[in-house]
Amino acid sequence: MLREHPPCPKCGSRKVAQIVYGLINVTDEFKKFLDRGDVLLGGCCVDSDSPSWHCHQCQHDWGNWADDEQEPPSWDRKENLI
Numbered sequence: 394m395l396r397e398h399p400p401c402p403k404c405g406s407r408k409v410a411q412i413v414y415g416l417i418n419v420t421d422e423f424k425k426f427l428d429r430g431d432v433l434l435g436g437c438c439v440d441s442d443s444p445s446w447h448c449h450q451c452q453h454d455w456g457n458w459a460d461d462e463q464e465p466p467s468w469d470r471k472e473n474l475i
């Protein structure tokens with residue numbers, strides 16, 4: 394359900410989190426990703442220059458959420474909300 398994480402362009406680390414924006418329905422499954430650091434909550438406001446990836450190793454943020462928009466994470470879909 395998660396896209397494959399790219400390595401950090403700065404330090405090459407694979408300890409990278411996908412940053413998700415919007416109001417997320419935090420399911421048990423989603424919590425697991427959060428706990429593992431696979432995803433990061435970016436808040437509900439997203440700008441056109443908001444990064445889509447974060448490196449835990451060197452704290453570098455990169456990518457562009459607007460460019461990645463065509464493939465939203467499945468938990469961000471309305472049908473998951475009750």
Ligand SMILES: [Zn+2]
Pocket residue numbers: 401402403404405406448449450451452453
């Ligand atoms: Zn890095």
